Amino acid sequence: xxxxxxxxxxxxxxxxxxxxxxxxxxxxxxxxxxxxxxxxxxxxxxxxxxxxxxxxxxxxxxxxxxxxxxxxxxxxxxxxxxxxxxxxxxxxxxxxxxxxxxxxxxxxxxxxxxxxxxxxxxxxxxxxxxxxxxxxxxxxxxxxxxxxxxxxxxxxxxxxxxxxxxxxx
Amino acid sequence: xxxxxxxxxxxxxxxxxxxxxxxxxxxxxxxxxxxxxxxxxxxxxxxxxxxxxxxxxxxxxxxxxxxxxxxxxxxxxxxxxxxxxxxxxxxxxxxxxxxxxxxxxxxxxxxxxxxxxxxxxxxxxxxxxxxxxxxxxxxxxxxxxxxxxxxxxxxxxxxxxxxxxxxxxxxxxxxxxxxxxxxxxxxxxxxxxxxxxxxxxxxxxxxxxxxxxxxxxxxxxxxxxxxxxxxxxxxxxxxxxxxxxxxxxxxxxxxxxxxxxxxxxxxxxxxxxxxxxxxxxxxxxxxxxxxxxxxxxxxxxxxxxxxxxxxxxxxxxxxxxxxxxxxxxxxxxxxxxxxxxxxxxxxxxxxxxxxxxxxxxxxxxxxxxxxxxxxxxxxxxxxxxxxxxxxxxxxxxxxxxxxxxxxxxxxxxxxxxxxxxxxxxxxxxxxxxxxxxxxxxxxxxxxxxxxxxxxxxxxxxxxxxxxxxxxxxxxxxxxxxxxxxxxxxxxxxxxxxxxxxxxxxxxxxxxxxxxxxxxxxxxxxxxxxxxxxxxxxxxxxxxxxxxxxxxxxxxxxxxxxxxxxxxxxxxxxxxxxxxxxxxxxxxxxxxxxxxxxxxxxxxxxxxxxxxxxxxxxxxxxxxxxxxxxxxxxxxxxxxxx
Numbered sequence: 153x154x155x156x157x158x159x160x161x162x163x164x165x166x167x168x169x170x171x172x173x174x175x176x177x178x179x180x181x182x183x184x185x186x187x188x189x190x191x192x193x194x195x196x197x198x199x200x201x202x203x204x205x206x207x208x209x210x211x212x213x214x215x216x217x218x219x220x221x222x223x224x225x226x227x228x229x230x231x232x233x234x235x236x237x238x239x240x241x242x243x244x245x246x247x248x249x250x251x252x253x254x255x256x257x258x259x260x261x262x263x264x265x266x267x268x269x270x271x272x273x274x275x276x277x278x279x280x281x282x283x284x285x286x287x288x289x290x291x292x293x294x295x296x297x298x299x300x301x302x303x304x305x306x307x308x309x310x311x312x313x314x315x316x317x318x319x320x321x
Numbered sequence: 322x323x324x325x326x327x328x329x330x331x332x333x334x335x336x337x338x339x340x341x342x343x344x345x346x347x348x349x350x351x352x353x354x355x356x357x358x359x360x361x362x363x364x365x366x367x368x369x370x371x372x373x374x375x376x377x378x379x380x381x382x383x384x385x386x387x388x389x390x391x392x393x394x395x396x397x398x399x400x401x402x403x404x405x406x407x408x409x410x411x412x413x414x415x416x417x418x419x420x421x422x423x424x425x426x427x428x429x430x431x432x433x434x435x436x437x438x439x440x441x442x443x444x445x446x447x448x449x450x451x452x453x454x455x456x457x458x459x460x461x462x463x464x465x466x467x468x469x470x471x472x473x474x475x476x477x478x479x480x481x482x483x484x485x486x487x488x489x490x491x492x493x494x495x496x497x498x499x500x501x502x503x504x505x506x507x508x509x510x511x512x513x514x515x516x517x518x519x520x521x522x523x524x525x526x527x528x529x530x531x532x533x534x535x536x537x538x539x540x541x542x543x544x545x546x547x548x549x550x551x552x553x554x555x556x557x558x559x560x561x562x563x564x565x566x567x568x569x570x571x572x573x574x575x576x577x578x579x580x581x582x583x584x585x586x587x588x589x590x591x592x593x594x595x596x597x598x599x600x601x602x603x604x605x606x607x608x609x610x611x612x613x614x615x616x617x618x619x620x621x622x623x624x625x626x627x628x629x630x631x632x633x634x635x636x637x638x639x640x641x642x643x644x645x646x647x648x649x650x651x652x653x654x655x656x657x658x659x660x661x662x663x664x665x666x667x668x669x670x671x672x673x674x675x676x677x678x679x680x681x682x683x684x685x686x687x688x689x690x691x692x693x694x695x696x697x698x699x700x701x702x703x704x705x706x707x708x709x710x711x712x713x714x715x716x717x718x719x720x721x722x723x724x725x726x727x728x729x730x731x732x733x734x735x736x737x738x739x740x741x742x743x744x745x746x747x748x749x750x751x752x753x754x755x756x757x758x759x760x761x762x763x764x765x766x767x768x769x770x771x772x773x774x775x776x777x778x779x780x781x782x783x784x785x786x787x788x789x790x791x792x793x794x795x796x797x798x799x800x801x802x803x804x805x806x807x808x809x810x811x812x813x814x815x816x817x818x819x820x821x822x823x824x825x826x827x828x829x830x831x832x833x834x835x836x837x838x839x840x841x842x843x844x845x846x847x848x849x850x851x852x853x854x855x856x857x858x859x860x861x862x863x864x865x866x867x868x869x870x871x872x873x874x875x876x877x878x879x880x881x882x883x884x885x886x887x888x889x890x891x892x893x894x895x896x897x898x899x900x901x902x903x904x905x906x907x908x909x910x911x912x913x914x915x916x917x918x919x920x921x922x923x924x925x926x927x928x929x930x931x932x933x934x935x936x937x938x939x940x941x942x943x944x945x946x947x948x949x950x951x952x953x954x955x956x957x958x959x960x961x962x
Binding site: 165166167169170171173174182183185186191192193194286287289 | 358
């Protein structure tokens with residue numbers, strides 16, 4: 153399962169970012185998170201470009217540049233496919249090689265710990281959905297397989313662009 | 322389903338809704354999930370088009386809006402606009418009544434009259450309007466003019482506020498600059514100071530919010546006073562509550578909204594078209610029932626049974642037996658029309674400012690309101706005829722209700738124990754501890770809370786600890802539907818001290834038993850009645866309101882109106898419990914001021930607690946702190962298990 157993005161649906165509300173930060177606190181509620189120290193950090197980013205909203209979320213790449221670039225050996229892939237610098241054999245030393253290697257810019261710095269901070273999927277709701285996806289009111293973030301996502305895209309395109317022509321003809 | 326409501330009738334109808342795929346407010350709340358975290362914290366601003374702006378509550382993202390407004394500014398501005406909206410709603414209601422009184426005085430509203438001359442004269446005397454030698458209509462004209470003059474810009478302090486509060490309170494509010502002039506001017510000032518680039522100081526904004534809230538108090542009081550003058554001051558009345566009051570063989574008509582201006586006339590009109598209803602086959606004639614605060618108004622004055630309240634307003638339609646809903650304004654879900662479409666219930670809107678697409682709109686003019694009321698009832702008779710042969714499902718759930726406890730009614734009841742000094746028995750029993758204190762339950766229902774849970778849980782905990790309970794609005798409705806307005810409930814719920822007092826008052830009034838454990842004081846504008854009781858107590862005791870063991874609670878509130886009422890209760894010096902977290906937590910400055918800092922300024926403060934058991938304990942603790950301050954004996958919550 154992957155977090156995939158339907159860019160055309162994003163309204164830029166940043167609810168995913170808020171939910172991500174809250175999910176990474178012990179209380180896992182917005183109100184409890186307000187009192188958390190240090191304040192929780194989000195691990196995905198909604199950017200804006202030329203009038204479009206662009207959510208950026210870690211792709212957990214198969215051939216992950218961040219893993220290759222890591223000099224301490226902290227960045228690794230878990231058996232479930234999650235790419236993370238936490239809980240491995242070695243500790244992150246905060247050299248930021250992963251930050252420089254990641255083409256998406258979804259790894260940031262935790263300066264207090266001097267460690268890289270990124271999506272770790274330690275945020276799943278009771279139904280197993282990542283917090284950011286569960287929080288998206290627009291369905292812009294979806295948690296699905298690549299094949300299902302592609303099939304949905306084909307269906308949408310067919311309905312919007314092909315069928316009307318066929319029906320008119 | 323049980324997580325949605327504690328009310329058996331609501332639950333039965335929710336099962337019907339689920340079976341038939343009818344969408345209700347509970348479904349829509351689910352569809353709205355997840356709701357916006359920025360909105361929850363008050364950290365979004367749409368006051369200008371350089372926005373919308375949000376502030377990151379965790380310090381990770383933007384800390385200022387485009388204009389530079391901080392989280393504190395944004396949260397305070399948002400709160401103020403809610404107070405202004407609530408004030409506008411109550412004072413719109415009040416102004417409507419003032420116009421009707423003026424029309425009565427001028428002779429153009431023949432269907433209305435001054436029903437309570439004594440109240441008219443009492444209000445006139447309080448305002449300093451000279452009633453000497455004036456007949457009722459002359460005085461009504463003078464009072465209506467005085468009332469209408471309280472809305473616009475004026476130099477003198479708001480008469481309905483200062484004439485009804487203690488001297489100490491007037492001074493305390495004066496020091497804060499929180500005594501408004503005109504009500505509309507106060508609303509307008511809030512809209513001005515919260516627009517882009519005006520007031521950015523959160524504490525200055527909050528002081529402005531207090532001032533507007535005091536204007537709201539004035540509007541509420543004015544509305545109550547004028548409603549009593551026009552339609553009579555409520556006296557104790559016996560009725561029944563909940564969906565079981567519908568009758569299969571009657572034309573069932575619900576009166577929904579907030580104002581007695583139309584609904585009181587519909588009660589008269591119903592008497593006049595009973596025969597038409599019977600001739601149309603309705604053996605039991607016209608059966609008027611109430612929803613929300615319009616329901617409270619006609620319950621208090623005519624014993625019209627309250628059908629249901631706020632969040633369950635869609636459910637009576639699902640019985641298949643409701644022929645029409647006549648609405649005025651406020652708290653009316655537009656979705657009523659969609660539910661009604663499935664059943665043939667006529668939804669009739671009556672006010673120019675409150676139309677709903679798909680409803681029948683019949684704009685009521687006071688000059689011919691009685692005839693129009695009959696016309697609306699005839700629509701209901703037609704709907705009754707159309708539903709014949711269709712099945713109905715009326716839950717066999719109803720409770721006995723004793724309501725109608727206006728301030729005047731309470732004082733009169735107490736007067737039977739001590740005619741010279743009616744407040745003495747109440748005061749003596751507070752001092753001796755039979756009554757630990759008084760809690761006013763007010764405010765709405767909120768679909769985020771299982772219906773009635775917070776009201777019922779808190780009331781049971783407080784009653785057994787000898788706390789006298791007053792209720793208004795949808796809170797009173799919750800108590801009505803759960804039997805807390807039945808004198809028999811006193812035996813079940815009241816602690817020994819409270820039971821003795823309620824029994825003594827009841828027996829002195831020829832009830833051969835106690836008063837109910839919760840006294841229903843009216844609709845949500847009628848929270849002003851509770852202030853009158855508190856002010857009388859404070860004056861008798863020679864202290865200000867901020868020292869009385871009196872607390873207000875809005876455990877399931879929803880509306881902007883509840884925000885403005887809660888704020889004026891705090892301005893009046895009362896601790897105010899909120900059972901739903903208000904959207905202010907994005908600003909530590911605002912949240913701490915509301916829950917602590919205000920105490921230094923007004924004596925009042927907010928207690929935010931969503932767990933009803935904890936809330937009961939904290940409210941009780943607030944009462945005990947006040948008792949200690951007066952040198953009275955105190956008790957711990959844990960003393961009663």
